[in-house]
Amino acid sequence: MRAACRQMVRAVTLVLGLVTFGVAVAEPPERQERETxxxxxxxxxxxxxxxxxxxxxxxxxxxxxxxxxxxxxxxxxxxxxxxxxxxxxxxxxxxxxxxxxxxxxxxxxxxxxRSVYALVVPEDSELEATRLSDPGFAGRRIGVVAETPPLVPLRRSGARIQGYPLMVDTRVRAPVRDAIEDVVNGNTEGAVLWGPLAGYYAARQDPPLKVIPLVDDDSGAQLDYxxxxxxxxxxxxxxxxxxxxxxxxxxxxxxxxxxYGVPLLDRRGRLLGVDEGGDS
CATH class of the missing domain: 3.40.190.10 (Periplasmic binding protein-like II)
Known part of the structure; x- marks a missing residue:
């Protein structure tokens, strides 16, 4: 029995040694030159x-x-x-x-x-919100991608949420494009989307949709990244x-x-290209 135990210990030690060795050699040194x-x-x-x-x-x-x-x-x-x-x-x-x-x-x-979530609305919309706590959201049907930061603040503001899935195979579904099309077709009154997506798809509608970056948000949600x-x-x-x-x-x-229509923020969180007292 003792001999069998000793053999088992040696076998386990050998396996652990091989695993340790494998880990040590699995990570090659960083390449200094790259061919492509x-x-x-x-x-x-x-x-x-x-x-x-x-x-x-x-x-x-x-x-x-x-x-x-x-x-x-x-x-x-x-x-x-x-x-x-x-x-x-x-x-x-x-x-x-x-x-x-x-x-x-x-x-x-x-x-x-650095960019920020933005509100996308028809050009003639009366909704001009730059923060999710704007009372103008109350009672309006607003599209938002599930599990994204604007969702909870929009609900607090009284918006009626039209949700779209977050994790999808992009070969099969395009939820942001669906959200934009719903605004175009009048199924929703607006959508709150990640800035690069909002700017790109809004500009490609006929007529283009209006993009309003949420730069004044005070909801506590992180909207800029x-x-x-x-x-x-x-x-x-x-x-x-x-x-x-x-x-x-x-x-x-x-x-x-x-x-590509990406809303860009400077280091202070202000929109690039917006003149504020001569400081752009």
Whole structure:
């Protein structure tokens, strides 16, 4: 019996040793030279990215590849639960162009833009709210994506909520586009959506819808976010390269974002381009 126990202990020790060894060698050293820019992206997620290269993240990726002097390639996957695990962590690609600051599954670069949720309404709407506590929301049917920050404050304001799903396979559903179409067709009186989505889809209606960034919100909900690029942990050199790119090309990046209708905030949370006493 004792001999059998000793053999079991030795076997377990061997297995643990192999596992430990495997972990030690599984993470290769950071590459200093990159032959191509391999981007992890959703192939059907405008205005951010698609396989035709029509999104603003596609445009920024092209700018980064040009700056690095390497070809640009993509690894496409729907941006649903497990996206990072199936792309960045598998080392089949090396950067996510759009990642919210503080996202725990990646190493964040410096932020390259900051945006805010916005109200989308018909051009002739009387609703001009820049905060979710505006009494004008009471009794109005307002579209909002489920589990997003505006949902609870809108309910408190008395809005009648039309909900849309948050986590979807973008190859099958486009809830934000549905929300915009409901505003166009009069099924809702407005929608509160993430700024880049609001600006992009509102501008593509005929006639265009009005976009009102919620810059004066006092509801306590976090409506503005800083957006970074996401890379793997343990790759400080790669992170520094991208930070340097962002610093040198910020004006070009801003121009791309403005072209796509993204509401941009400065470091103080004010809309870029809005003149306040001579300070824009």
């Amino acid at each position: 820019l391999r981007v992890c992206a959703d192939g059907n997620n405008l205005p951010f990215s698609n396989q035709a290269g029509e999104g603003f993240e596609n445009r920024i990726a092209e700018l980064l590849a040009e700056d690095l002097g390497v070809p640009l390639t993509y690894v496409w996957a729907p941006q649903v639960m497990g996206f990072v695990r199936h792309t960045l962590e598998l080392r089949v690609c090396d950067v996510m162009i759009g990642t919210v600051a503080g996202y725990e599954f990646v190493q964040n670069t410096n932020a390259y833009y 800083r957006i970074t690029m996401g890379v793997r942990r343990g790759e400080p050199h790669w992170k520094d390269l991208i930070n340097d790119f962002i610093d040198r090309h910020q004006e070009e990046i801003d121009a791309i974002l403005i072209e």
